[in-house]
Amino acid sequence: MISADAPTLSAADWQAVWLTLSLAGATTLLLILFSTPLAWWLSRTSSRWKNVIEAIVAVPLILPPTVLGFYLLVLFSPDHFVGYWWLQISGNTLAFSFTGILIGSIIYSLPFAVQPLLNGFEQFNRQYLEVASTLGAKPADQFFNLVLPVTRSSFLTAAGLSFAHTIGEFGVVLMIGGNIPGETRVLSIALFDHVEVMNYGAAHWLAAGMLLTSFVVLLLISTLRPGREYRV
C-alpha cells in the first residue's frame, strides 16, 4: 500500500504521463483512420486473401511484444533500407524515437481497432445502402451519414481499446524505444524503473493510475455505447 510519507510523482513521472497520453492519443487517431477502410474492405470482400489479411492483423494478439519489437528494431536500423530511407528524409533514426514507438504501437494495437470495426461493419445491414443509393446518396455520403452513425458504438469500442492497450504497452517500447525521458520513456517503463530501484511509493502511484485509467476507459465504452437498440 501507499505509505503516508510516500513520495508523489516527480516531474519526470509527469513527463512520462504526458508522453504516454500523447502516444496513446496519436496511436488511436491514426489507427482509426487506417483501420476503418481496412475493416470496411474486409467486411465486404470475397477475396481469397481475406483470411490471410485477417490472420496478419490478429498476429499481435498472441505474438510476444518482444518479438514484434525485435523485428521492428532490425527494420528501423540504418543498415536496413527502411531505417536508412527514414534517416535520409528526416535526419533522425526511427529506433529510439517517438515516431518509432508510435509505429510500434500502431502495429501492436491494430487488432484492437480492426476487430470491433469489422464486427460492426459485418452486422451492418447492407440493404440500407441500397435504399440510400436509390435516394441519391453517393458512396461517401452513404458511409458518413449512414454507416458511421449506425456503427458508432464499434468506433467507440475500437478507439477505447486502442487507447487503453497503448497505455499498457511495455515490451515493444522497451525493444525499439529504450528509455529516453520525454521521447520514449512511457509510464510502463517509468514504473519498471521505480521498481528496479525499490521506489515502491512512486511505483504504486503510477500502477494505480494506469489501473484506474484502464478501468475508466472500459467503463466508458460500456456505458456510452449507443445503438444497442438498433436492429442493424
Next chain:
Amino acid sequence: MTCLTIDIALSRPASKRRGTFRSHLCTRFAGPGIYGISGPSGSGKTTLLRCLAGLEPSATGTLWRDDECWLDSGRGIHLPPQRRQVGLVFQDARLFPHLNVGDNLRFAHRRAHSDQTLAFDEVIDWLGLRPLLASPVQQLSGGEQQRVAIARALVNAPRVLLMDEPLTALDSASRKALLPKISELPARFNMLMVYVSHDEEQIAALCDRVIDLTNTNGTLSGESC
C-alpha cells in the same frame, strides 16, 4: 409523361433452394399510371425491379427512361442507382435505424432528385405522418413503417416509383388502409409506378396494366417492343 423502354435479360445463378433462373423481358411502360408485375415467387419480379433501380450490376440488355439511357450492356453503360431518379419501396420498410421518422424523411428530401420536389408537408399530411415525426422508427407498427417508407420515397421526388410487395408484411387492417393511398399515388403526384405483387387481387385492384411473369423461362414480350 414518363416512359420506360425495357429490353433486359433477367437471370440468377442456381442456388441451393432454386435452380438457374433466366428470362427475357421486352416491354414499354408509359405513365402516369400503375404497371403491375405479377407471378409466383421465383419468377423474377424482384429481380426485375432491382434491374430497373440499378441494383443488379450483372443485368444485361437495354433500358431507357425517355431519352436517357440507364443500361446498355453492349456499350458498357450502367447508370448507378443514384442517378436514375427512381424510388424503391421494399417489402420491409428499411427505415434508417439511427434516425427518427422526421429525419428519415429529411434524409430523402435533402437528396431530392429534381427541383420540382413534392411539397414535403403535403406528403406528410397525405400519409398522416405528422404525429409520428419525432418517433424513433423502432416504435412504429408495420403499417406505420411502410407509410414512412412510401413517404421517404416520395419526398425524394423520383420520376419512377417502384414498389416491391409493399403490403405483404402487413396485417389485413393496415393493408386495407394503405391500398387506397397507393392507388391514389400516380394521379396525385403525376408519377409512373411499377408495382410488384404475387397477390392477384391487389394487382387487379391497383394496376392499369399487368405483366405476368409466370412461365417466362423464355421470352416475354409486352407491347410496343
